[in-house]
Amino acid sequence: MTDTGSLLTSLECRACCTTVDPERPVGTCPTCGHTLLAAYRLDRLDGPAWWDSLLARPPMLWRYAELLPVRRAESIVTLGEGYSPIVRLRNRPEFPGLTLLAKSDDLLPTGSFKARGMAVAVSRASELGLRDLYVPSAGNAGIALAAYGARAGLRVRIYLPDRTAPTVIETCRAYGADVVTVPGTIREAGATARSQESGHGGFDMSTLREPYRVEGKKTMGFEIVEQCRAGTLPDAIVYPAGGGTGLVGMYKAFTELRTLGVLDRMPRLYAVQPEGCAPVVRALRDGASAVTPWDHPSTVAPGLLVPAPFASERILEAIRGSGGGGTTVSDDEILRAMEALAGEDGVWVSPEAAAPRAALPRLVREGALRSGETVLLYHTGSGLPFSLGQLRASLDRGPP
Numbered sequence: 001m002t003d004t005g006s007l008l009t010s011l012e013c014r015a016c017c018t019t020v021d022p023e024r025p026v027g028t029c030p031t032c033g034h035t036l037l038a039a040y041r042l043d044r045l046d047g048p049a050w051w052d053s054l055l056a057r058p059p060m061l062w063r064y065a066e067l068l069p070v071r072r073a074e075s076i077v078t079l080g081e082g083y084s085p086i087v088r089l090r091n092r093p094e095f096p097g098l099t100l101l102a103k104s105d106d107l108l109p110t111g112s113f114k115a116r117g118m119a120v121a122v123s124r125a126s127e128l129g130l131r132d133l134y135v136p137s138a139g140n141a142g143i144a145l146a147a148y149g150a151r152a153g154l155r156v157r158i159y160l161p162d163r164t165a166p167t168v169i170e171t172c173r174a175y176g177a178d179v180v181t182v183p184g185t186i187r188e189a190g191a192t193a194r195s196q197e198s199g200h201g202g203f204d205m206s207t208l209r210e211p212y213r214v215e216g217k218k219t220m221g222f223e224i225v226e227q228c229r230a231g232t233l234p235d236a237i238v239y240p241a242g243g244g245t246g247l248v249g250m251y252k253a254f255t256e257l258r259t260l261g262v263l264d265r266m267p268r269l270y271a272v273q274p275e276g277c278a279p280v281v282r283a284l285r286d287g288a289s290a291v292t293p294w295d296h297p298s299t300v301a302p303g304l305l306v307p308a309p310f311a312s313e314r315i316l317e318a319i320r321g322s323g324g325g326g327t328t329v330s331d332d333e334i335l336r337a338m339e340a341l342a343g344e345d346g347v348w349v350s351p352e353a354a355a356p357r358a359a360l361p362r363l364v365r366e367g368a369l370r371s372g373e374t375v376l377l378y379h380t381g382s383g384l385p386f387s388l389g390q391l392r393a394s395l396d397r398g399p400p
């Protein structure tokens, strides 16, 4: 029974070609443990006609319902997420000939782009009868799961690194979630979560270890193409990469739109990572097909402190398949980019979200971005929870 029009058919493992029935709760591939991705009957859609019909739909991510996994409208758990504005940034003399755009996911419910993935994943989880969810998080994913879990009336547990800002912990608790803090990074939080939860019936909502968060993130790509209809599709998207779901999601969006005959050229995807934790950029430079874990990770941007992203094969595939690349930025450059965006453009974003702006000088110098191109900076999170003074003080103190 479907009334959203979802064309979901199956979940597929790209590593071993196993196909899984999507009507039962499942995390990773039962055969090999890799990421499962949703597949749709794209041949049932008249792509260009469908694309035009979207104009009449409400400005939220559920407008793409046919290519989302939720079957029944009553299952949708929503706080009005999606369709964040794209704003034009000021031309900068140091980046001659570049037109700069920013996608403002800092304005989404819960203050970050994590709302997209969690809205879709929590809706689907509750549709499949799951009542008890958990996630290891650097902060924003935890807040988003706690909020959507509260909305859906589900039990939620969040595993956070012990250095997570108290405001994040309190926000998760305000939404009614249980919080467990774990020494180390999200990697250790993930390991503790999986061992403590084992056998207790909770469902793991970790990035790319469940199949539907990436479907929510896919709408980032759909929106960019839709909002840039008038011929201003960016040549490049510069994105702050941690767990990599955003890159995998946008690449999946562009690939589906190409199959549907809606898109003929794909923006190049660039991953920006901090110098103190750059496993994806290192793998790109080494020509590797998967990342190796980053030793002694440290950065001022909590969401980018991901030393060993799961499903890195998919992240690298997205970057390479789009013709993009990656670069690193220092923590100091990130903080200066936060100030530059605030002072020059009136935009106050989180350290992660400022990383793409910080990367522009290097990407221009390296020839990745060229005069005449339109470049979209993906603003993934709001600056409101952050104090620049505290962030600077944490830099002066150095890593713990």
Ligand SMILES: Cc1ncc(COP(=O)(O)O)c(C=O)c1O
Binding pocket: 112, 138, 139, 140, 141, 207, 240, 241, 242, 243, 244, 245, 246, 247, 302, 303, 304, 350, 352, 353, 380, 381, 382
């Ligand atoms: C604000 C912000 N930006 C970027 C990221 C990294 O996102 P992704 O997992 O899509 O690479 C995170 C992850 O926590 C985040 O909170």
Ligand SMILES: [Zn+2]
Binding pocket: 013, 014, 015, 016, 017, 018, 029, 030, 031, 032, 033, 034
């Ligand atoms: Zn597999």
